[in-house]
Amino acid sequence: MAGTDSYLLGRADAEVERLTRQIVTLGSDSEAQLDRIGIKHGEKVIDLGCGPGGVLHLLAERVGKRGHVLGIDRGRHFVELAQGFVKSRGLTQVEVCEGDAYDTGLPRASFDGGHMRLLLVNVPEPERAVRELVALVRPGGWVASFEADYLPCCCDPPLPALDRLMEAYAAYAHAQKIDLSVGRRIHRMFREAGVTDISVDAIVHVFPEDHERRWFQKRLIDNVRERMLEGGFITRDDLARDMAALEAHLARPDVQVMSNLFFRLTGRVGHAPVAARPH
Ligand SMILES: C[S@@+](CC[C@H](N)C(=O)[O-])C[C@H]1O[C@@H](n2cnc3c(N)ncnc32)[C@H](O)[C@@H]1O
Structure with a gap:
């Protein structure tokens, strides 16, 4: 595999755990999107940046036993976990x-x-991944992208500690050339890559007191805390103080937590030639 692997969120156990949880927590949002495509039994489909499982089982269910799903990920450990995930399900x-x-x-x-x-909210050149996905699909075939945009990610009552943490996280991401608002512009990237019949919707969730994803911002920052400290995006004392404040805030039943915005795009690959293997 060429190049260095600098996945924004790292590949430590905590990130594996977060992504494994995500297989379930984002499952119904992905199912709703995939159901709109009309995927047929026997189709051959690909999932780029599949992580330790992602939506592989949902795609498998839709293409059936006669179809084929190929999951691709840059992290060897994630690939091994995904292989175990599909094997355990007999896929x-x-x-x-x-x-x-x-x-x-x-x-x-x-x-x-x-x-x-x-995937796109974790790579510095999202356009390249979009062009590659589109180039892999035959003319008339379908593409689907589910992407985050951090715009509304907040809680109420507001917490200055969370604002500071998210500011430090955004600075860390920016230094890795990551666009945390990539979700809103995926329609443009896919259109420029030759996709037609584009349809986009956006969803946001409000997590009640006992909802598992209520803690997503804390987990995200926990996973990259050492990198944020090493890069000087926050001091150890500020991090400890703000994380303690966040934990106490999230435990309060009267605090409402909102997710990121998630953009869901579907479209068809046009018949006009698209650029292959851009560099
Ligand atoms: C936030 S995770 C999403 C995993 C999965 N798609 C899901 O939704 O649960 C992003 C994934 O993209 C992978 N990734 C990052 N850069 C990549 C690249 N250049 N090529 C392939 N995979 C990449 C990471 O290893 C990680 O598994």
């Missing part, structure tokens, strides 16, 4: 391989459909 139609979403090296126009979830 023999799913294959998971290590690869780079910017340049998979796979034959052009060789899939009936291509999907990615929360």
Whole structure:
């Protein structure tokens, strides 16, 4: 695998745990999106940046045993976990391989459909991953993208400690050339890559007192805390103080927590030629 691997959120156990939880917590939002596409039994589809499982089981269910799902991820450990995930479910139609979403090296126009979830908010050149996904899908085939935008991510009553933490996280992400507001512009990236019939919706969730995802901001920052400290985006004392304040705030039943905005795009690959393997 070429290049260095600097996944924004790291690949420590805590990130594995977060992504494993996400298989379930984002499952129904992804199912609603996939159901709108009309995926057929027997289709051959690809998922870029599949993580330790992502939506592989949802795609497998839709293409059936005669179809084929290929999951690609850059993290070897994530690939192994995803292989275990599909094996434990008996999903023999799913294959998971290590690869780079910017340049998979796979034959052009060789899939009936291509999907990615929360990949673009983690890579510095999202356009490259979009162009690669589109180039992998045959003309007339479908593409789907599920992407985050951090705009409304907040709680009420507001907490200055959370605002400071998110500011430090945004500075950390910015230094890695990550666009935390990428969700709102995916329609443009896919259109420029030659996708037509684009349809986009956006969802946001409010997490009640006992909701598992209420803690997502704390977990996100926990996972990159050492990197944020090393980069000087926050001091150890400020981090400890603000994280303690956040924990106490989230435990209060009268505090309302809102998710990020999630943009869900579906479209068709046009018949006009699109740029292959951009560099
Ligand atoms: C936030 S996770 C999302 C995982 C999964 N799609 C899901 O929704 O649960 C982002 C994933 O993208 C992978 N990733 C990051 N950069 C990549 C690249 N250049 N090529 C392939 N995968 C990449 C990471 O290893 C990680 O598994």
